[in-house]
Amino acid sequence: MRPLLPIEIESHTIELPRRITIGYDTLKELGRFILELIDARRVTIITGNNIIKRLGSKCEDALDSEDLVYKWLIASDTSNTTVQYLASRIDTTDLIIGFGGGKSVDVAKYIAYNLNKPFISVPTSAAHDGIASPFASIRGSNRPYSITTRMPIGILADLKIIRSSPKRLLASGCGDLLAKITAVKDWELGRDEKNEYFGTYSASLAHLSASIIMKEAKKFNDKEFIRTLVEALISSGVAAGIAGSSRPCSGSEHLFSHALEFIAPNKGFHGERCGLGTIMMANLHGLDWEVIRDTLDSVGAPTNAYQIGLSKDEIIKALILARNIRPERYTILNKIKLNEEKALDLAKRCNII
Numbered sequence: 176m177r178p179l180l181p182i183e184i185e186s187h188t189i190e191l192p193r194r195i196t197i198g199y200d201t202l203k204e205l206g207r208f209i210l211e212l213i214d215a216r217r218v219t220i221i222t223g224n225n226i227i228k229r230l231g232s233k234c235e236d237a238l239d240s241e242d243l244v245y246k247w248l249i250a251s252d253t254s255n256t257t258v259q260y261l262a263s264r265i266d267t268t269d270l271i272i273g274f275g276g277g278k279s280v281d282v283a284k285y286i287a288y289n290l291n292k293p294f295i296s297v298p299t300s301a302a303h304d305g306i307a308s309p310f311a312s313i314r315g316s317n318r319p320y321s322i323t324t325r326m327p328i329g330i331l332a333d334l335k336i337i338r339s340s341p342k343r344l345l346a347s348g349c350g351d352l353l354a355k356i357t358a359v360k361d362w363e364l365g366r367d368e369k370n371e372y373f374g375t376y377s378a379s380l381a382h383l384s385a386s387i388i389m390k391e392a393k394k395f396n397d398k399e400f401i402r403t404l405v406e407a408l409i410s411s412g413v414a415a416g417i418a419g420s421s422r423p424c425s426g427s428e429h430l431f432s433h434a435l436e437f438i439a440p441n442k443g444f445h446g447e448r449c450g451l452g453t454i455m456m457a458n459l460h461g462l463d464w465e466v467i468r469d470t471l472d473s474v475g476a477p478t479n480a481y482q483i484g485l486s487k488d489e490i491i492k493a494l495i496l497a498r499n500i501r502p503e504r505y506t507i508l509n510k511i512k513l514n515e516e517k518a519l520d521l522a523k524r525c526n527i528i
């Protein structure tokens with residue numbers, strides 16, 4: 176936590192993507208997108224098995240058309256072992272691309288950071304804001320939360336591909352965006368009670384990306400909603416870039432989600448767990464949690480534990496553990512310390528269990 180400094184000596188660094196292209200059928204422009212951004216001839220693409228089968232040849236056509244030399248690497252998971260193995264298979268490359276859902280983008284981002292190579296994000300779904308942020312979730316690292324790497328220099332979002340991804344992933348993206356409501360509230364708490372640095376602009380920007388989803392959720396099935404969702408996720412990643420930390424995007428609801436990952440690994444997507452967390456943390460903050468729950472429900476995101484196979488016990492344990500996940504991050508969970516009884520009451524009050 177950074178103490179407030181006199182305004183004339185307070186400084187921080189803002190990293191932003193240099194180019195973002197969003198549109199239908201943009202994957203075929205990938206070669207040109209790269210060359211307009213950076214002088215790169217040798218490209219490493221990190222992706223998953225399904226994506227390479229579905230979209231590999233289309234991606235290759237785009238790179239061939241600009242005579243780029245490329246190498247594919249498959250990220251089967253986001254473990255540290257996989258990261259080490261893939262990194263060892265990269266000898267000479269000018270650029271690393273993360274092509275896929277959250278996993279491939281996270282692995283590619285982390286490897287690019289460690290090898291000090293520029294990184295481009297080409298998301299194939301819109302399940303969380305990692306598609307455009309400097310943060311990567313890697314399993315088996317010494318921290319249970321996201322690792323700060325570097326911002327992608329470019330993001331190429333093909334809405335045709337993203338729109339064809341499962342609705343459940345898109346609903347999960349909405350959950351990760353609604354989380355900004357409580358994340359910003361927690362940051363305000365850090366400012367007010369711990370004299371923590373607070374970025375008004377980045378907090379407002381992160382909050383805006385949640386508000387827009389609240390407002391537009393009823394259009395979830397419309398073609399244009401996907402553009403709003405992707406832009407909101409990118410803008411939320413940019414808010415973290417402006418803040419220089421994940422503070423505006425990740426508060427107590429993310430700590431709850433990280434705790435669940437420990438207690439009940441692989442149950443629900445990141446954004447789904449964050450959505451459940453947001454409902455309960457909003458209640459603790461005294462916010463209108465029911466409107467958050469109704470918004471999640473309207474996009475088909477889970478609003479109770481059982482919808483993603485979580486038990487009552489797992490929810491209670493995660494609520495109690497959450498404040499210890501990242502002790503330096505002051506949130507409502509430091510102010511209202513949940514024991515078993517209080518956690519049970521909270522989860523019941525919000526119909527999570």
Ligand SMILES: [Zn+2]
Pocket residue numbers: 303304351424425429445449
């Ligand atoms: Zn998130």
